[in-house]
Amino acid sequence: MPENWTDGYIADINYTNNFYGELLPHSLQFCMTLKGFEAPDANQPLRYCELGCGYGVTANIMAMAYPHITFDAVDFNPSQIVAARAAAESAGLHNIRFHERSFQEFLDESDLPEYDIISLHGIHSWVSFENRNFILNFIKRKLRSGGIVYISYNCSVGWLPLAPLRKLIQEHAEASAGGRQEQVSQALALARELIETNAHYFKHVPGAVGQIKAMDQKALGYIVHEFLGQEWHPSYFADMAEELWSVKLSFAASAYLRDHVDQVNLSNEQLALLNKIKDPNRKESLRDIMVSQGFRRDIFVRGPRKLSVARRAQILSNYRFALTITPDSFISNLDTLNGKAQLPLELYGPVLQRMAKGPTRLLDLIEDTNCSKFGATSLMHMLVVLVATEQASLCLPDEGYDVRRVRASALNEALFNEPVMGCNLYWASPLLGSGILTDWLNVTILGALERGIDPVDLAWTRLCDNGQRLVHESRSLLTEAENRDELARRVEQFRAGELQRLTGLGVSTMPR
Numbered sequence: 145m146p147e148n149w150t151d152g153y154i155a156d157i158n159y160t161n162n163f164y165g166e167l168l169p170h171s172l173q174f175c176m177t178l179k180g181f182e183a184p185d186a187n188q189p190l191r192y193c194e195l196g197c198g199y200g201v202t203a204n205i206m207a208m209a210y211p212h213i214t215f216d217a218v219d220f221n222p223s224q225i226v227a228a229r230a231a232a233e234s235a236g237l238h239n240i241r242f243h244e245r246s247f248q249e250f251l252d253e254s255d256l257p258e259y260d261i262i263s264l265h266g267i268h269s270w271v272s273f274e275n276r277n278f279i280l281n282f283i284k285r286k287l288r289s290g291g292i293v294y295i296s297y298n299c300s301v302g303w304l305p306l307a308p309l310r311k312l313i314q315e316h317a318e319a320s321a322g323g324r325q326e327q328v329s330q331a332l333a334l335a336r337e338l339i340e341t342n343a344h345y346f347k348h349v350p351g352a353v354g355q356i357k358a359m360d361q362k363a364l365g366y367i368v369h370e371f372l373g374q375e376w377h378p379s380y381f382a383d384m385a386e387e388l389w390s391v392k393l394s395f396a397a398s399a400y401l402r403d404h405v406d407q408v409n410l411s412n413e414q415l416a417l418l419n420k421i422k423d424p425n426r427k428e429s430l431r432d433i434m435v436s437q438g439f440r441r442d443i444f445v446r447g448p449r450k451l452s453v454a455r456r457a458q459i460l461s462n463y464r465f466a467l468t469i470t471p472d473s474f475i476s477n478l479d480t481l482n483g484k485a486q487l488p489l490e491l492y493g494p495v496l497q498r499m500a501k502g503p504t505r506l507l508d509l510i511e512d513t514n515c516s517k518f519g520a521t522s523l524m525h526m527l528v529v530l531v532a533t534e535q536a537s538l539c540l541p542d543e544g545y546d547v548r549r550v551r552a553s554a555l556n557e558a559l560f561n562e563p564v565m566g567c568n569l570y571w572a573s574p575l576l577g578s579g580i581l582t583d584w585l586n587v588t589i590l591g592a593l594e595r596g597i598d599p600v601d602l603a604w605t606r607l608c609d610n611g612q613r614l615v616h617e618s619r620s621l622l623t624e625a626e627n628r629d630e631l632a633r634r635v636e637q638f639r640a641g642e643l644q645r646l647t648g649l650g651v652s653t654m655p656r
Contacts, residue, residue, distance in 0.1 A: 161199040161227075163570040163579035166399040166441050167263045167294055169210060170463075170538055170577065175443060176292070177459050178404055178528070179397040182449040184292060187541060189213065190260040193286065195250075195279060196267035200228025200242060201570060201579065207232065207240035208551040209540060209577030215240040216259075218250045235554035247271075247278040251285070259286055263294040265441075272375050276387075284391040293388070293444045294399055298378040302438025305349045307378075309335065309356075313371045328367050332359060351436075363567070381428045381440060393444035395425055400441040401532040408478065408485050408529065410434060435481055457520070461507040465527050466539040466575060466649070471496040478533060487529065491518065495526050503539050503575070540577040548574035549650055556651065560591035565610055575650040589638045590646065594653055600631045 165171060169186035176183035184190050190213045197203045197217035207215050217240065219225055225244040232240050243250060250256075262283055268276065283293055316334050317327040335356050339346055346353050359367055379387075385395050398404065406415060414434050421427040431437070451459070469475075474496055478485040494514040498504055509515040509523045518526075530536035540548065552572040563569060563584035570579030571587070588606060592599035604627060607613060614621045614630050621627045646652040 161201050162568055163201045163205060163581070164265050165537075165578055166296070167194065167202050167265060168206060168538075168578060169213065169261060170540065171401075172261065172292060172294060172399060172443055174463060174538055175397045175399050175401065175404065176445070177451070177456060177463075180451050180456050181396045181445060182290070182451055183396075183445075184260040184290070186210070186213075191257050192216070192261045193256075193259045193263070194218070195247065195262065195264040195282070197224075197228060197242070199224050200231060202265075203240060203242075204228065204231050204235065204237060204555065205570065205572050205579045206577075207237040208235065208555055208572050209548055209574070211239055211544070211547060211551065213239065214257075216243065216256065217241070218243040218245050218247075220244065220246045231555070231558060234558040235551065237551065237555075247275050247282065251278050251282050256286060258288040258291070260288060260291045261294070262287055262291070265294070265296045268295055269298040269377050269379065270369065270373055270375055273377070276377075280387070280391055283388075283393070287391075287393075287446050289447045290449070291446050292396065293393060293446075294441070295384070295388075295444065296399075296439065296441045297384065298376075299432055299437040299440045300378040300380045300383075301432040302351075302436045303378040306352055306355060308345060309349075309352045310371050310376065312338075317372055324368055324372075325364060327372075328364060331371075332356065381432055381437075381442075382425060384440075384442065385425050385428075385444075388444050392446050394446075394448045395428065396443045396445045396448060398441060399443050401528055405525065405529050405532055406431075407525070408480055408532075409482075411482050460524060461510070461520070462505055464503045464505055464539045464541065465499065465531065465536050466503045467496065467499045467530075467536050468576075468645070468649070469535045470645070471500050475533065475535060491522070492526060492530075494518075495523065495530075499536065503542070537576045537578060539575050545574060545650075548577065552650065553653065556591075559587055563587040563606075565606075565612060571646070571651045573649045573651050575648075580646070580649060580651060585634065586638060586642065589635055590643070590652060593639075593643070599635050600628055603631050604628055 169184065169190065169192065173183040173186050190210075192206070192213055192215045194203050194215070194217040197219045198221075200217055200219075203215055203217040206213070217228065219228075219242075222244050225242050228242045232242065243253070245253070264279065268279070271279075287293060313331040313335060317331040320327045320330040322330075339353055339356065388395075402409065406418070410418065410431075418427060418431060418434070421430055432440075471493075474489075474492065476487045476489055476492070478487065494512070495509060498509060498512050498515055506520065506524055506527065509527075510520055515523060527536065531538060552574040555572040559569060559571065565584045569582050569584060569587055571582055573580050584606070585603060588603045589599045591597075592602045604624070607627060614627050616630050621630055643652060643654065647654060
């Protein structure tokens with residue numbers, strides 16, 4: 145065992161507490177179905193393990209959405225596990241256990257079952273090779289036949305050109321005085337000065353300039369963990385596939401739905417070249433180069449089973465989808481690697497109008513007189529594009545909704561009671577079985593409205609308690625009157641738009 149429990153991983157600054165929808169059982173099943181593979185049925189009792197769960201945001205929302213699934217979630221950071229357990233206990237989630245363990249310690253746990261799903265997001269590229277071996281051995285011992293593994297990692301194709309920049313930031317930060325914030329600030333300042341000198345590196349790797357600019361919008365936890373950790377090991381897809389083949393896993397699908405719509409991602413010439421390759425693993429490697437892939441989200445399966453064409457069509461026809469926008473806010477112009485892509489309103493318009501009525505299946509679209517003319521294949525493609533562009537979402541079956549709503553309300557109650565300023569927060573949606581991105585102010589406004597409390601008074605009190613003030617048009621509002629006026633404006637803005645959306649998604653308990 146290493147003397148330092150962090151084993152080279154940064155523990156003094158916690159990682160971002162985000163929700164990752166790709167880990168959801170029904171999302172994983174859908175991606176595998178699209179590629180024609182049998183997957184663990186998210187509507188049946190399963191056992192699920194998340195390795196490296198952080199604050200447990202994703203794990204707790206999954207436990208809410210799937211009371212019939214048993215979850216184990218592990219992280220070595222005690223402060224994160226304490227927060228995760230507290231959230232689960234406050235919401236009364238009894239189908240999840242959080243373990244404060246290293247991967248080696250967790251491997252030796254004697255009371256763990258075999259799992260149908262094992263997931264690890266943002267772990268593999270940032271841990272030592274020793275820990276990667278512990279993970280491999282855990283999968284070898286604990287994944288059942290037919291089970292799947294979700295694994296995300298930095299892809300060498302997109303990341304290795306940036307390795308010199310990462311090394312520069314890491315070295316300069318380590319040599320700088322002060323805390324992490326100051327170290328990062330000094331390192332980024334040096335990188336910006338280097339850009340101004342017209343260093344040839346930035347001419348040969350233009351993406352490095354964008355990476356520096358993007359860091360202005362990134363949380364400190366992300367920058368520290370991505371750029372300052374001792375362990376950083378991007379992988380080529382082919383190497384990852386070989387590593388997981390050693391424990392009998394085969395590649396099945398990307399868990400990132402945008403990867404499933406290459407008609408949007410790639411040019412016609414790229415598609416023609418890609419389609420010449422029949423081997424699925426070689427095709428993934430070629431595609432990574434086409435898109436300069438920097439981050440992969442992959443699903444591997446132990447013992448792949450192909451679905452028949454008829455069975456695949458039957459399963460796809462019964463998935464439910466819900467709009468997460470209003471039809472009049474539909475985004476038809478997409479930014480892609482090859483420029484702009486147009487989503488024709490004459491195709492998407494009828495689909496949006498049908499979906500505006502409520503959760504919609506492919507089967508419902510096929511039976512709709514305004515949509516049926518497009519055919520099942522085109523309709524499914526449109527649904528995938530809408531989900532991939534975050535204008536719609538998969539949603540759970542109607543069965544069990546009332547139970548999920550009670551559990552989601554408990555999670556959202558806990559969120560309202562202690563909303564943290566300055567970080568992403570997530571409402572639990574019983575309709576989607578997913579997390580809805582928000583912030584402390586919207587949490588405060590919704591909670592106040594639902595409880596008959598003046599939202600302006602409550603939000604102002606919370607600002608004062610945290611020594612904070614609002615910012616409007618890049619100017620900090622200093623007086624109480626200014627802050628209250630701005631809060632009132634935002635409350636009305638919330639009532640006019642977001643409230644209706646949240647009611648439709650089952651987050652709000654207020655009548656429409």
